[in-house]
Amino acid sequence: MAPALPRRTLLQAALLTAATPTVSHAATGAGRAAAAPLPATLPAPPAWTVRPFELKDVKVGQGLFATKRQLMLDHGRGYDVNRLLQVFRANAGLNTGGAVAPGGWEGLDGEANGNLRGHYTGHFLSMLSQAYASTGDQAYADRIRTMLGALTDVRAALRKDPAVLSATGRFGTAAENVRGSHQYVSLPAPVLNGSAAITLSAWVRPTHNANWTRVFDFGNDTTRYMYLAARNANGVPRFAITTSGPGAEQGLDGTAVLPLDRWSHLAVTISGSTGTLYVNGVQVARNTSMTLNPSSLGTLTNNWLGRSHFDDPVFAGAYDEFNVWSRALTAAEITSLQSNRAAASAAGRGTLASYAFDETSGGTFADASGRGLTATLRRTWGGPSHPGFLAAYPETQFIDLETRTTSDYTKVWAPYYTAHKILRGLLDAYLATDDARALDLASGMCDWMYSRLSKLPDATLQRMWALFSSGEFGGIVEAIVDLSAFTGKADHLALARLFDLDKLIDACAANTDTLDGLHANQHIPIFTGLVRLYDATGEARYLTAAKNFWGMVVPHRMFGIGGTSSAEFWKARGIVAGTISDTSAETCCAYNLLKLSRMLFFHEQDPKYMDYYERALYNQVLGSKQDRADAEKPLVTYFIGLTPGHVRDYTPKQGTTCCEGTGMESATKYQDSVYFKKADGSALYVNLYSPTTLTWAEKGVTVTQTTDYPREQGSTLTVGDGSAAFELRLRVPAWATSGFKVTVNGAAVNGTPTAGTYFAVSRTWQSGDVVRVTIPFRTRVEKTPDDPGLQALFHGPVNLVARSSATSSLQFGLYRNAALSGDLLPSLTPVSGKPLHHTLNGTEFAPFFEGTEDPTHAYFRRSEPKVVFGGTDSGVTNPARSNGTTLLDEIWAGAPFTTKAALVTRVQNTVNTWVSAGLLTQTDAQKVVTTAQNASYAP
Known part of the structure; x- marks a missing residue:
């Protein structure tokens, strides 16, 4: 193990500022009983001066959020989780039950060969966990437990050598090779026995149409080998033999494609200079000029069924019989193999090797030839380096990253990012269900990561984490610190610090803006992890870096809707108009900036964090979810193009992207920041105006908000169930520059509310007390800093977008009927029966949060050619x-x-x-x- 640098010196357990959790670790394998109460939340660190409520404590009432949320709840309730588990089960060589993996990034055929697969399953676990915590609906808990059971089985299978997966064969039992398992059969070295004449025969049932998958490949390397591919580049079977590489292959090519999911018989014979290829007993190719035969190859190192010596996919499908004879069978003998096992055919069993694949357990296959050449089932990548490993692909991506100096996501695509999503999903599942399996899986993952990363020099880690895409690790630090609060393992806190990207942390701690050219969402969640590291270690530079970073993005790289980035990257500070494109505002960025804003507020109650939270939540996050149901897709945007006439894409990149994952999570935790409580219980912060009911158990009261905000310009809060003394702190939005009023039981509260602050009302509250908050909306514009003539229109917290298919910027003037308050609303005409809809010069403006497929203009070009007052x-x-x-x-x-x-x-x-x-x-x-x-x- 490389010696740790001073900054990585392990802190004593006393630095774990989170208290020991009050949850049981003794749950049975099946999880806790349905009637058991929800477990305690993650312990709040003492450094948090305000603290959140659990999702179960804040019920969502009827309104905009409830409508959006229900669409996602229905999706989560109906989607077959076995489809998500398919890639995990396949990786472990387990039966996938015929499930079809989701499309897009989550399957083997997705972008970059599915090198991010498994991430979406983590998101889905988080979404289900939040859905269960919010609603108490047992259906979500049942689905969580199904997933935890499957993942437990997957990890157990990965810990052991591969075992045969039996299936119905052509004649009896067959050996199934699940696509994505990376499994193959290895035959002993003497199998060909130096024979000059030979016949190789196999029954196969392909389940995928990948080219160049091998039925067999006997050889040393990519120079000396003999193979039979189920499909060549033209999709037909090919046999080849060579001692000088691909350019010198002597081959036989079939004439038709092998059907998928049906048994086919393949046979190759070589005798003298003649080679023959048979498919289902019919000769399909003959080469009478062959100069090579198995004896030309000598004794070979590798004799594989299903694996290639090249970088080709592993054969997916089933094997029934595989036989090798030391002579060329006749055409009649080949025909006899079509309707009988070899032992009962005219050919008899193979004299060099004969495998029936009748085994239903274990990892070896008996040879019936009499030579005792037992075959062994193996994985191409060997096996995990540590028993805690859990993933939907081999450990090879993690291993490759450790020496990689350039990014190539077709080979290594953010493996620690994927690990983060799985880890986070497991933690959320544990918090929601108290199922000990979730905590065990999560803890094992961190044990495995520590076993790898703690051995690497710091210079290697710095290189890895600075590498675009491949080194992206998402919010893994936050998740690891959260886990350490449960496990109390010193290694886990030490692991969290191994992800420190010092160059970035030090620059932000010094308030030096180096974000130009960086990948936005690779770096935003780093800072949520730094806040949690500060909580756990007290190291000030972590929190300072996070605060300064936030200020570099908001507002200097922020679009009006709260999003950031263009084509996933940042440009220079102050460039907003110059980053508007069809690939603006990656939705994950908004999700992570909301998390960071929330966490910073726990430390410093600066209203700017909650002003941002309202902006991004009520605009980009709500607007990223389409307003219709779909059983197959969550219907969430990836990018939100802000170019004129852009139409939002709610099924991006064929589905299951990072943003659809975070979108599922966002839609099941809309209420997570409506209320916070002061750490000593002396105050309640009302951060958002949203129809909700808070149960504040420590105070013995409920607080119910009744409102149709933002369609209503205010909210009513009613205290219920008891009495308690506390200060009610009501956020005065930064845009609410006049008219903000508060009454208690009809009487005006003394004091002058100031925009961008909290207005405090302190008293002993009684059941039935009613607080009315009036928040007059003002219509205003926000100018882009680098092009003031390009502007966004806001009505209170809501971005109003013009609906038009025009692809050039629309021009509008707004001063002609401006009110004395500066409100621009009188220049617009309300649309009857459609709240927050207005027209101007014949163009309709609508709230950004409406998840439609209408072409929109989030920005317009300001044009005021004449001086006009009051019309x-x-x-x-x-x-x-x-x-x-x-x-x-x-x-x-x-x-x-x-x-x-x-x-x-x-x-x-x-x-x-x-x-x-x-x-x-x-x-x-x-x-x-x-x-x-x-x-x-x-x-």
């Missing part, structure tokens, strides 16, 4: 400075105005400045002032 045109062209700021921009920047006179004063002062600068004539200035004086305005 009255002054006849004066609206002049602009060299930076694009117009006269009207400067006038309305002074809003809100308490009176019309205050607005006119602002107009007079502004035009005077522009006249002095030579940007406006005195005559035009007077027209502007006169128009402002004569116009009428909404308040």
Whole structure:
């Protein structure tokens, strides 16, 4: 083991600031009884000055969130989890029950050959866990337990040598080779016996149409070998023999494709210079000019059924009989093999080797030739380095990463990212069901990771984690620290620190912005892990780095909807308009920024974190979920294109992407940040206005929010079930610049609410107390920092998008009917019966959160050609400075105005400045002032 650097020096158990959890580790293998209470939540670290409630404590009421959530709950309840488990079972060589793996990234045929498979299963476990915690519906717990049972079986199988999977054969019992198992049969070295004449015969039932999979491949390497492929590049069987590599192969090619899921008989004979290939007893190819035969190869090192000496897929399907004779069978003898076992045919059993594959257990196959050449079932990758290994693919990706210096996701695609999703899913399952198997699997995974990573020099780790894509590890640090709070294992906390990417951490701790060119979602979840490492170790640079990083993204690289990144990457600070594309705002980025905002708020109750939370949740996250049901797909976006006329894609990349995974999780935890409590119980934070009912068990009260927010401009909170003294802290959104009011039992509360703060109401609350919060929405624009003329329209917290199929930026003016408050809403016309829908110049604006397939414009081009007040045109062209700021921009920047006179004063002062600068004539200035004086305005 490489010596640990000082920063990785193992801290004593006392540094584990989380208390010992009050959950039972003695659950039976089947999990806890259905009637048992939900287990305690993950212990809150003492460093958290406010703490969250469990999902089960916050019930979602009817409204926007409930409607969206139900679509995902139904999907989670109905989807066949055996499809998710298929790739795990296949990897372990277990029976997959005929299940078909999901498409996209989660199957063997997906992007990069499915090198991320297993990640989606972790997401699904998290989604089911949250669904169960939120609803108490036993159906979700049952599905979790099914998955945990299967994963337990998978790990047990991976710990052992492969075992035969028997199936119905052509004549009796066959040996099944599940696609994705990486299993093959190894025959002893003397099997060919140096014979010059030979016949090789096999019954096979292919289950996949991959080219170049081998029925057999006898050889030393890619130079000296003899093989029979079930399919060549043209999809037909091919036999070849060579002593000088592929270019010198002497071969026989079939004429037709072997059918899938049906038994076919293949036979090859060589005698003298003649080689013959038979398919189902019929000669399909003959070569009379062969100069090579098995004796030309000598004694070979590898004699394989199902495995290739090249980088070809392992044969997927079943073998019944495999026989080798030291002579060329006649055509009649080949025919006799079609309807009989070899022993009962005219040919008899193979004289060199004869395998019936009648075994139903174990990992060896008996040879009936009389030569005693027992065959052995093996894995191409050997076996796990540690018994805790659990994955849906071999450990080879993890091994390759340790020496890899360049990224190639067709070979290594973020293996520790995939491990994180599985680990997180197991932890969530444990929290939801108290099933000890989940904790055991999770702990084993971390034991295995520690056994690998702790042996690597720090320089190797730094190289690995800095490698784009291949070195991505998601939020694994957060999950490992959470696990360590349950297990108390020092190795687990030490493992979490092995993922430190020092270059990034040190730069962010010094508030040096180095994000330009980085992959966004590879790095955002690193910082949720750093916050948890601070909780566990007290090392200040972790928390400082996370806070500074957040400030580098929000708002400097943030789109109006709360998302970030373009084609998954960041550009320079302050570049927003310049990153708008069809691949803007990867949905995973918003999911992880929400997590980070939430965790930072636990340490520092800066309202900016919850202002961001509202923005991203009510816009990108809600808008990323399509508003329709689907049994097969969760219908969640990957990217949200922000180009003009973009149509959201809710089935990206054929499904099962990272964003569909996080999208499933988001839709089952909408309520996780509505309320927080001060660590000492003295205050309740109301962060979001959402129809929910909080059960605050420690206080013996409930708090019920009744609202249709954001379709309603406010919320009503009712205390129930008891009495308790605490301070109610109500978030005043940063955009709520006027009119925020609070009443208790109808009486106004003293104090002046300030936008971007919390408004506190302190009293001993009694059952039946009613708090009414009024939050007037104001319609406003947000300008992109690098192109102020490109703007997004907001009504309160809601981004309003124009619905239009136009593919160039729409142009709108909004000042013509602006209210004295600066509210731009009077310039728009409400659509009757459609809350939050408006029209402007014949174009409909709708909330971004509506998950439709309408073409939308999240940004528009601001155009105010004339100076207009209260609908009255002054006849004066609206002049602009060299930076694009117009006269009207400067006038309305002074809003809100308490009176019309205050607005006119602002107009007079502004035009005077522009006249002095030579940007406006005195005559035009007077027209502007006169128009402002004569116009009428909404308040």
